[in-house]
Amino acid sequence: MKKEILTVEENRRLAADIFEMRLSGTSRPEPGTFLEIAVDGFFLKRPFGAAGWSDGIVTIYYRVVGAGTEKMAALPAGTKAEALTGLGHGFDFGGTKKPLIVSGGLGIAPVKYLAEEFYARGIKPVFVAGFRTASEVILRDELEKICDLRITTDDGSAGYNGNAVMYLKDNDISFDRYYACGPVPMLKGMKAYSEKGELSLEARMGCGFGACMGCSVKTRSGYKRVCREGPVFEAGEVIFDA
Amino acid sequence: MRENCVRDTEISLFGNVMDNPVIPASGTFGFGYEFRDWYDISILGSIALKGTTLEARYGNPLPRIAECPAGMINAIGLQNPGAAAVKDVELKKLKEVYPKKVIANVGGHSFHEYVETSRILSSADEVFAVELNVSCPNVEGGGMAFGLDEGILEELTRAVKEASLKPVIVKLSPNVTDITKTARAAERGGADGVSLINTLVGMRLDLKTARPIISVGRGGYSGPGVFPVALNMVYNVYEAVNIPVIGMGGIMTAEDVVEMMYAGASAVMVGTANLIDPFAAKKIIEDLPRVMEKLGIEKLEDIIGRAHKWSTK
Ligand SMILES: Cc1cc2nc3c(=O)[nH]c(=O)nc-3n(C[C@H](O)[C@H](O)[C@H](O)COP(=O)(O)OP(=O)(O)OC[C@H]3O[C@@H](n4cnc5c(N)ncnc54)[C@H](O)[C@@H]3O)c2cc1C
Numbered sequence: 001m002k003k004e005i006l007t008v009e010e011n012r013r014l015a016a017d018i019f020e021m022r023l024s025g026t027s028r029p030e031p032g033t034f035l036e037i038a039v040d041g042f043f044l045k046r047p048f049g050a051a052g053w054s055d056g057i058v059t060i061y062y063r064v065v066g067a068g069t070e071k072m073a074a075l076p077a078g079t080k081a082e083a084l085t086g087l088g089h090g091f092d093f094g095g096t097k098k099p100l101i102v103s104g105g106l107g108i109a110p111v112k113y114l115a116e117e118f119y120a121r122g123i124k125p126v127f128v129a130g131f132r133t134a135s136e137v138i139l140r141d142e143l144e145k146i147c148d149l150r151i152t153t154d155d156g157s158a159g160y161n162g163n164a165v166m167y168l169k170d171n172d173i174s175f176d177r178y179y180a181c182g183p184v185p186m187l188k189g190m191k192a193y194s195e196k197g198e199l200s201l202e203a204r205m206g207c208g209f210g211a212c213m214g215c216s217v218k219t220r221s222g223y224k225r226v227c228r229e230g231p232v233f234e235a236g237e238v239i240f241d242a
Numbered sequence: 243m244r245e246n247c248v249r250d251t252e253i254s255l256f257g258n259v260m261d262n263p264v265i266p267a268s269g270t271f272g273f274g275y276e277f278r279d280w281y282d283i284s285i286l287g288s289i290a291l292k293g294t295t296l297e298a299r300y301g302n303p304l305p306r307i308a309e310c311p312a313g314m315i316n317a318i319g320l321q322n323p324g325a326a327a328v329k330d331v332e333l334k335k336l337k338e339v340y341p342k343k344v345i346a347n348v349g350g351h352s353f354h355e356y357v358e359t360s361r362i363l364s365s366a367d368e369v370f371a372v373e374l375n376v377s378c379p380n381v382e383g384g385g386m387a388f389g390l391d392e393g394i395l396e397e398l399t400r401a402v403k404e405a406s407l408k409p410v411i412v413k414l415s416p417n418v419t420d421i422t423k424t425a426r427a428a429e430r431g432g433a434d435g436v437s438l439i440n441t442l443v444g445m446r447l448d449l450k451t452a453r454p455i456i457s458v459g460r461g462g463y464s465g466p467g468v469f470p471v472a473l474n475m476v477y478n479v480y481e482a483v484n485i486p487v488i489g490m491g492g493i494m495t496a497e498d499v500v501e502m503m504y505a506g507a508s509a510v511m512v513g514t515a516n517l518i519d520p521f522a523a524k525k526i527i528e529d530l531p532r533v534m535e536k537l538g539i540e541k542l543e544d545i546i547g548r549a550h551k552w553s554t555k
Pocket residue numbers: 034044045046047048049050060061062063064065066067068069070106109110201202203204205231308309
């Protein structure tokens with residue numbers, strides 16, 4: 001964990017309300033960890049999953065959902081932003097030979113970085129990437145090079161017609177461990193589908209580094225903080241509210 | 243360094259001499275030791291531990307946090323591992339990285355719970371005072387209820403005083419018509435000091451759905467937006483009681499510390515600032531001598547209550 005001043009190197013639109021931001025000034029994050037970026041005029045920092053790293057530049061992908069991300073979308077290159085980096089506990093992927101990666105929406109961000117790590121180790125993961133609709137599909141070209149990519153859309157406008165969990169139930173995919181990030185209904189679906197994997201969770205955060213207990217979730221071994229023990233948890237550990 | 247540049251930040255609270263008056267506030271610093279990942283926490287005057295109840299508690303469902311323009315709302319609901327685990331595990335871990343004495347913060351749902359939790363925590367060597375959280379807005383059927391009724395508060399303070407092996411601080415709720423009345427009730431019950439303010443009850447709604455952002459509807463508002471409210475309450479309570487007042491609510495800078503002490507605080511607690519900048523308490527401590535020098539203050543203890551020489555009538 002570090003407090004750093006990052007510089008926006010690039011900030012560009014990938015789809016209607018989805019952006020890629022590349023920031024310099026930080027060291028290599030572990031896949032699955034996140035950073036919190038201070039946005040001028042907002043009291044709390046915004047958390048985003050580390051979605052790639054090269055030559056001292058970290059990438060994030062974000063959707064404009066409220067006033068903070070709207071402000072971020074307008075930041076020009078060269079903007080300095082205070083950030084807390086290297087937050088949380090990432091994926092456990094050292095021993096995995098046959099990974100399955102699953103994402104829903106912007107949940108693609110941290111697992112795209114994980115896919116790059118696997119590829120660098122000579123492993124081409126199966127990657128099931130779910131989106132709402134064709135116009136929101138991002139990172140297709142990048143991922144096709146390094147994964148066995150399967151796209152799904154809720155409305156069938158691209159790839160498989162349905163969500164990522166439905167795709168998995170319809171198709172027999174062998175894997176020794178899966179890595180999933182996406183909205184809660186999808187993560188619940190993944191847990192029900194198999195417990196041989198890891199889920200990356202989200203929570204509204206007061207601090208992002210373990211001090212406020214604002215982000216605690218129930219697990220089989222007691223309450224755990226999404227920002228500290230997480231955001232990545234063993235699928236079998238997480239207890240979802242009914 | 244010139245002789246006159248040495249600034250004395252030492253203060254004494256119930257006989258416990260502290261290097262400086264800066265204490266991270268309960269609930270914003272965990273059980274302390276994890277902040278070692280950011281800096282050497284031994285510089286802190288003391289530390290107020292996360293609110294502790296007799297048994298372990300999970301607290302409220304998520305979301306527990308909502309943002310405000312100059313602060314935040316929280317509804318943690320006193321998540322903690324229970325008094326025995328705090329004494330035997332958390333305090334031991336803290337002791338490895340923090341050699342000074344700390345303040346245990348006690349929450350509860352009944353007289354029995356407050357009394358027993360205080361008994362357990364006050365028996366720890368690492369603890370020099372017990373802070374009674376009778377003002378938490380986030381726990382149903384308890385917490386704040388004990389801090390609103392003067393009669394109950396006085397009685398509770400007396401019961402805890404009898405059981406506690408260490409001085410007792412009563413943490414006052416700002417969610418009352420006249421905080422000097424509850425302050426006096428605590429003093430009558432035998433409190434050794436009062437601390438204020440806890441969070442102000444607040445709410446935020448989602449603009450798209452009109453639904454409260456906090457799972458349980460409302461929570462406690464804290465941060466720089468509450469500073470003027472807190473300052474006024476500390477000022478008023480300082481005049482109302484004859485026991486030390488610990489001031490908090492929205493302190494972000496060393497200048498805020500000085501202002502809070504002018505109003506009557508013998509020591510200060512820094513809360514939300516730690517959450518938005520993990521180095522906040524360190525920075526305040528390091529800035530204090532410079533701010534004192536700028537203002538011509540040689541000894542910090544001398545400024546406690548200085549504002550009261552001016553009439554505000
Ligand atoms: C560990 C983690 C990783 C994340 N990674 C990504 C990512 O890679 N890409 C991406 O697009 N989004 C990600 N999010 C969600 C992202 O943080 C929110 O979309 C963003 O904070 C919204 O800010 P806003 O000001 O636009 O929204 P507002 O609703 O105006 O924000 C108000 C407050 O609520 C918080 N908030 C709102 N929505 C969320 C949410 N879904 N999760 C957490 N806090 C929220 C904000 O941080 C802020 O404090 C992640 C969240 C977490 C916890």
